[in-house]
Amino acid sequence: MRIGRLFVILLVGMVLGCWCAAAFAQPREQTLIHDMLGSVVGTPDDFNTWAGWRWPHRGLHQYCLEPLWIAEPATGEILPLLAKEWPPSYNKDFTKMTIRLQEGIAWNDGVPFTADDIVFTVELHKNTPELLMHGPIAEYVKEIRKLDDYTVEIELSKPNSRFHAYLLDRWGALRPMPKHVFEKIEDPVKFSFNPPIGTGPYKLHSYDPSGYWTTWVKREDWDKSATGKLYGEPKPVYITARDFASEEARILALMTGELDMAFLSVEGMKAAMKAPHVRTWRREWPWNCNIDPFVPGIVFNNLKQPYSIKEVRWALALAINIEEFMSVAVDFMAPVSPIHLPPVPAYEKAYFGPMLEWLRDFELDLGNGEKFKPFDTEVPFKLAEAAKKRGYPVPDAPEAIRSIFGVGWWKYAPDIAEKLLKKHGFYKDEFGRWRLPDGTLWTIQLLSTSDPGTFEHRTMLGAADQWRKFGIGVETWTPVGFITLNLLGEFDVSTTWTALEPWGAGVDLYRTLWPFHSSQVRPIGEYVANAPGGAARWSDPRMDDIIGRMEAVDISDEETTVTLGLEALKILVEEMPTVPIYGGIAFLAWSETYWTNYPGAENLYPNPWHWWPNFKLALPFLKPAKE
Amino acid sequence: MMKFLKEYLVPRLIQYFFVVFLGLTLVFFVPRLLPQDPIREIVGQFQQHGAGLDAKTVETMVATFRELFGLSGSWHEQYWSFWKRIIRFDFGPSFFRFPTPVSELLLRFLPWTLWIMLTSTFLAWLLGNIIGGIAGYFPGRRWSRLLDVFSVAVRPIPYYTFGLILLIFFAYTWRLFPLGGGVSVGRSITFSVASLIDILRHSFLPMLTLLVLNGVGWYHQMKLLVQNVKGEDFVRYAKAGGVKPWWVISQYVLRNAMLPQVTGLALAIGQSYSAAIIVEIVFSYPGVGTLLYEAIARADYNLIMGIAAVSILTVSTLVLIVDLIYPLLDPRVRYR
Structure with a gap:
């Protein structure tokens, strides 16, 4: 009887012990835990990111892999990591590119990183059609040569002043592969690359076979990673990327300290902020991170009537009351942008400054010699007033207002919009409804996503209204x-998005402008390569000419690059194939229970988004809260 | 016997195979009618996350994926190959989770769903019917009226909301259960008591959500059925004949009222899929529900086909089994 009772007590004790066991296997105060953008990892056992979509933001590209160069939107710079310097050097006719590599870097299995790895990566991609980056590498690379252990020269089969773009990481690039691993593999496409061997400061610790979490552990020889060598020792010993299928669970996890960093909706962020240990990117209103380099807005199908008419596109832009729109779309929490660039540090001086002068004088031709200046520099202040009325603590300083609300946007001018439309035969019927020139009722079919949390959906609500x-x-x-x-x-x-996301660093706009090249336009029913920019199906001989001239300019020639970029931006304003409205924003919430010194607005050292490959650069600067 | 085979078994088997054939055919064609291209969805993943792919890269990727996914032939060829593969339980690779085969995904995720779905469906059915039956027999009792109030209050709550309420109270306020997942972060599944308890802790709240919301449904139905049956002549006759009350309840009332509930149980398995999708999302539970949700959102034809095929086969087979054992439960069917 006694033995029976003892057994029951032991069993109950064991069950309770297991029940109350910590939710994490690693010491919590040494572990940084962040959520994952998008869905649960679909290929948990597979890390071969060169062969397909393998959820690289599960930590693979943040902590394990490193590129030659990386675009850094927080500072607007392009930083060398595995390469020794930025930019790479080209010969005069852009048929040869030389890359010098960092010395003293090793893969996380101890094998040194050398020029052989770069040569192997490029050659493997040239010869393997199933690898993702095969297309451009096969098209452009004639030969790659190792000049010494830390220098390679790539000979191109035709001139390309932007070939380095394929190797420059901005949420994806051709990152170097470990030659000593892949050379032993028969089929590099089917190879699962598990465990992944990278030069980054962390290596794989464990992962959930269902894909809900992946944990990385700091390398003992972290100083042999490019990140460690250049920026110092990363502070967390472990990093876990964890997915929650619902935002509610993510918010609760953040509030209970099960999660340190989360990307939330505005409503989610407001809920999470109720916990005293949760901070946002900007500590004061509007809390959000407004340096995300993309521009949401309206995209017209320029191959369809009546949106192929420039005046119609402009009329629709001038029919938008930006104060009401921003209230509906983003609750006043984003900076407006009148040009096809986001108002981020990289572009403020080079493009927003010069464009502002031009925009003030820019005129629309209304016909019969009548002109109209559509740009309104007072928009930020009007938005600030409207936000104040809603009860938000808006600062008074003009500079702070411009930083939050942008530099200006288009005037709300329905009378001018009416003139532009009437010029082309549109008219209003007796009920005040617009009719097309042929008399049919004008109804815009406005396409968007069904998820009410997305920019697309919110833009749809604002524009439809x-x-x-x-x-x-x-x-x-x-x-x-x-x-x-x-x-x-x-x-x-x-x-x-109204244009393809720019690099967010440097001054080169080639990447953003390319979808507007006539060679990229496809008839309706045929796929374009990129929805942002490309979906508009718009081109202009002047834009083709600028893109052609850009191709002949070395990217180190910043003056010419900016001049060409400004020319292109002016054409886009005049023609308005898409209507950029505001700069991208992200609602980041960080718990300071275990970690502090996050890259917030007051202390912006690198890119603050934990799903970007750049996040590795923030790790040496995080501080344990308990210290 | 021949009569049973000819008039009962064979027509039902023919019906069964026809339903399975029709269901799988629909599963093949319907996703292909969606205005969505699974390959562009994958390329879109790169682009949505910020990777700028130039036209050359996109073209190569699209061509490669089309070949690898087996989407290069005509619909007719794909349909024929679909039937050849389905016999071997091979649904090809998942597009969105390429190169993982769909059958491997089903084997990985289905046990999680079956565990919470079958357990909660069966328990909800059992408890709902027993409690509903007894409450229906004694409708005037105080506890019976309290149960009515509870079930009426709970039944209209959507699965998502109810799951969230449980999550807030049990995982956030009182912290008795984890916020999500199938096992704790950093732990792997082993054959140990600790691992078993870890799994139970993680599956308790999703199961409870399904159990309560499905259970009150069965409770209501059974209560109404019992209230109907207990007024029948044969029950009154049994009572008048001095048959003991619990014998009357179990053998006269419940047994007769159970018949439509048995058919309902087979159909409920199919309906539980939709509930499981929602519940698995609330609790970030690694089941087939979240897999299906993602497959539909990404036009992953093969994965949709795999999950739907398992669902069709399960439900059709269960309905067939219920149909075949019905004569054992209901003598009226047997003698007809």
């Missing part, structure tokens, strides 16, 4: 095939 008030019918359309329909051009007006 404004155009309905102006007298145009709007049918909102949120099908599951949003991406496909954008790429195919099966829409009238869409709400995807």
Whole structure:
């Protein structure tokens, strides 16, 4: 009987012990835990990011792999990591590029990183059609040569002043592969690369076979990673990337200290902020991180009537009351942008300054010699007033207001919009509804995503509201095939990004402008390569000419690069193929229970987004809270 | 016997195979009618996250994926190959989770779902029917009326909201259960008591959500059925004949009221899939529900086909089994 009772007590004790065991296997105060953007890892056992989509933001590209160069939107610089310097040197006709490499770097299994790895990576990609970056490498690389252990020369089969772009990490690039691992593999496409061997400061510790978490552990020889060598010792011993299928669970995890860093919706961020240990990127209103280098807005299908008419596109822009729009779309929490660039540090001096002068004098031709200056520099102050009325603690200093609300946007001018439309035969019927020149009722089919938390959806709500008030019918359309329909051009007006995301660093706009080159335009029903910019299906001979001239300029020639960039931005304003509205924002919430000194607005040392490959650069600067 | 085979078994088997054929055919064609291209969805993943792919890279990727996914032939060829593969339980690779085969994903995720779905569905059915049956027999009792109030209050709550309420109270306020996942972070599944308890801790709240919300449904149905059956002549006759009350409840009332509930149980398995999708999302539970949600969102034809095929086969087979054992439960069917 006694033995029986003892057994029951032991069993109950064991069960309770297991029940109350910590939720984490690693010491919590040495572990940084962040959420994952998007869905749970679909290929938990596979880390071969060169062969397909392998959820690199599970920590693989933040902590394990390192690129030659990386774009850093927080400072606007391009930083060398495995390369010794930025930029690479080209010969005069852009047919040879030389890369010098960092010395003293080793893969996380101890093998030194050398020029052999770069030569192997490029050659493997040239010869293996199934690898993701095969296309451009096979097209451009004639030969790659090792000049010494830390220098390679790539000979191109045709001139390309931007070949380095394929090796420059901005959420993806051709990152070096470990030759000593891949050379033993028969099929590099099917190879799962598990455990992954990288030069980054962390190596794989463990992962969930269902894909909900991946844990990385700091290398003992972290100083042999480029990150460690250049920026110092990363502070967390362990890092876990953890997915939560619902935002509610993520918020609760952040509030209970099960999560340190989370990317949330505005509503989620406001809820999480109620915990005293949770901080946001900006400690005061509007809390959000507004240096994300992309520009949401309106995208017209320029191959469809009546959106192929420039004046119609401009009329729709002038029919937007930006104060009301920003109230609906982002609750005043984003900076407006009148140009096809986000207002981030890299572009403020080079582009926003000079463009501001030009925008003030820019005129629209209304016909019969009548002109109209559409740019309104008072928009930031109007937005600030509107936000104040909503009860937000808006600062009074003009510089602070411009930093939060942007430099200006288009005037709300429905009367001018009316003149522009009437110029082309549009008219209002007796009920105040706009009709097309052929007499049919004008109804815009406005394509967007169904997720109310996305920029696309919120832009749709704001635009539909404004155009309905102006007298145009709007049918909102949120099908599951949003991406496909954008790429195919099966829409009238869409709400995807208005231009391809720029590098967010450096002054080169080639990447953003390229989707507007005539060679990229496809008829409706055929796929374009990129939805941002490309979905508009717009081109202009002047833009082709600028892109052609850019190709002949060395990127180290910043003056010419900026001049060409400004020319292109002016054409985009004049033609308005898409309407950029505001700079990208992200709502970041960080718990200071275990870690402090996050890269917040007051202390912005690197990019603050934990799902970006740049996040490795923040790790040496984090501080344990208990210290 | 021949009559049973000819008039009962064979028509039902023919019906069964026809339903399975039709269901799988629909599963093949319907996703292909979506205005979505699974390959562009994958390329879109790179682009949505910020990677700028130039046209050349996109073209190469699309061509490579089309070949690897087996989407290069005509619909007719793909349909034929689909039937050849399905017989071997081979649904090809998942597109979105390429190169993982769908069958491997099903083997990895299905046990999690089956564990919470089957356990909670069966327990909800059992408890709902027993409690509903007894409450229906004694409708005037105080506890019976209290149960009515509880079930009426709980039944309209959506799965997502109810799961979230449990999550807030049990995982956030009182911290008795984890916030999500199938096992604790950093732990792997082993054959040990600790591992078993870890799994139980993580599956308790999802199961409880399904159990309560499904259970109150069964409770209501059974209560109404019992209230109906207990007024029948044969029950009154049994009572008048001095049959003991619990014998009357179990053998006369519950047994008769159970018949439609048995059919309902087979159908409920199918319905539980939709509930499981929602519940698994609330609790970040690694089941097939989240897998299906993602497959639909990404136009992952093969994965949709794999999950739907398992669902169709499970439900159809269960309905067939119930149909076949029905004569054992209901003598009226047997004698007809």
